[in-house]
Amino acid sequence: MNIGEAAAASGVSAKMIRHYESIGLIKSADRTGSGYRVYSGNDLETLRFIRRGRDLGFSIEQIRHLLALWRDRSRASSDVKRIALQHVEELEAKMRQLQEMANTLRHLATHCHGDGRPDCPIIQDLAHPDADDFVPPVAASKRSGALKGTLAG
Amino acid sequence: MNIGEAAAASGVSAKMIRHYESIGLIKSADRTGSGYRVYSGNDLETLRFIRRGRDLGFSIEQIRHLLALWRDRSRASSDVKRIALQHVEELEAKMRQLQEMANTLRHLATHCHGDGRPDCPIIQDLAHPDADDFVPPVAASKRSGALKGTLAG
DNA sequence: CTTGACCTTACCACGATGGGAAGCCCTATC
DNA sequence: GATAGGGCTTCCCATCGTGGTAAGGTCAAG
Numbered sequence: 001m002n003i004g005e006a007a008a009a010s011g012v013s014a015k016m017i018r019h020y021e022s023i024g025l026i027k028s029a030d031r032t033g034s035g036y037r038v039y040s041g042n043d044l045e046t047l048r049f050i051r052r053g054r055d056l057g058f059s060i061e062q063i064r065h066l067l068a069l070w071r072d073r074s075r076a077s078s079d080v081k082r083i084a085l086q087h088v089e090e091l092e093a094k095m096r097q098l099q100e101m102a103n104t105l106r107h108l109a110t111h112c113h114g115d116g117r118p119d120c121p122i123i124q125d126l127a128h129p130d131a132d133d134f135v136p137p138v139a140a141s142k143r144s145g146a147l148k149g150t151l152a153g
Numbered sequence: 154m155n156i157g158e159a160a161a162a163s164g165v166s167a168k169m170i171r172h173y174e175s176i177g178l179i180k181s182a183d184r185t186g187s188g189y190r191v192y193s194g195n196d197l198e199t200l201r202f203i204r205r206g207r208d209l210g211f212s213i214e215q216i217r218h219l220l221a222l223w224r225d226r227s228r229a230s231s232d233v234k235r236i237a238l239q240h241v242e243e244l245e246a247k248m249r250q251l252q253e254m255a256n257t258l259r260h261l262a263t264h265c266h267g268d269g270r271p272d273c274p275i276i277q278d279l280a281h282p283d284a285d286d287f288v289p290p291v292a293a294s295k296r297s298g299a300l301k302g303t304l305a306g
Numbered sequence: 307c308t309t310g311a312c313c314t315t316a317c318c319a320c321g322a323t324g325g326g327a328a329g330c331c332c333t334a335t336c
Numbered sequence: 337g338a339t340a341g342g343g344c345t346t347c348c349c350a351t352c353g354t355g356g357t358a359a360g361g362t363c364a365a366g
Contacts, residue, residue: 077273102244120230
């Protein structure tokens with residue numbers, strides 16, 4: 001089985017299959033006489049495992065760990081569970097960051113006329129975040145410290 | 154004012170100030186005779202604006218746009234609002250992705266013993282996502298298509 | 307035997323940030 | 337005035353996961 005066929009069958013691009021090989025996430029594929037990589041059904045399973053792990057948001061290093069546990073027939077499920085739950089915490093932390101950004105922006109947008117006039121609490125917040133522009137005192141919620149995390153962090 | 158002082162006062166690292174200059178997000182700083190960059194109070198405001206924008210999760214390109222609107226005294230607040238609300242949608246889309254990942258993982262982890270035994274629905278899902286391992290039929294929810302997005306996407 | 311689709315390696319790009327090296331500059335202390 | 341230390345300069349590399357592209361070899365169908 002070619003790398004292209006393996007890619008189509010696993011959902012991992014040929015590009016990424018080569019990449020995973022180069023970083024040692026998967027073992028080096030056997031080659032035909034002319035240098036083409038050859039994949040077996042077993043290799044396909046591994047690729048699908050990786051693909052599923054990426055879909056669940058695991059990092060390559062976490063997947064490396066999970067792959068080792070998968071292959072270890074005497075693994076402790078507690079090890080797997082720990083990795084999964086740690087990842088859930090990462091996901092939740094990221095969600096909280098995004099939530100806070102979105103809440104702030106929605107709040108500001110609510111008070112933006114969104115017409116042809118230049119006055120805009122969104123721009124004013126960006127320029128002077130602590131001014132609580134345009135927001136009547138009663139509606140102004142205390143803004144907690146700025147989130148340092150980026151979307152990609 | 155030095156780049157180091159500007160960095161401390163704006164919350165943007167000296168490294169990133171130089172980077173923003175190199176990509177044309179901020180204008181090239183004036184230099185002293187010996188080549189040191191010099192920053193004014195006005196420059197500081199711009200840096201804080203950028204910093205605040207990053208904290209709200211805007212991309213550099215979105216911030217470039219917002220900066221232009223900020224400087225444009227005849228801007229339409231609708232333009233600002235559109236950018237902000239589009240970003241809110243991006244944030245919400247990302248949150249939904251993360252939420253789905255977290256839900257799946259929490260569900261799987263709930264059914265993982267987390268002890269010394271090797272059996273683990275998490276590993277089994279990674280290996281065979283469509284098998285609905287270990288989950289009694291009544292509790293198994295239809296799994297929708299795999300999320301392609303990464304955490305950073 | 308040609309053509310087109312596939313494979314190979316190798317490099318560059320993104321987005322945003324950090325790290326480090328090599329060299330110049332400024333200030334404080336002796 | 338000399339010297340030490342910290343800050344500044346530019347330039348390159350790394351991250352993380354993925355895609356693009358170029359130059360060349362290979363395979364299968366016509």
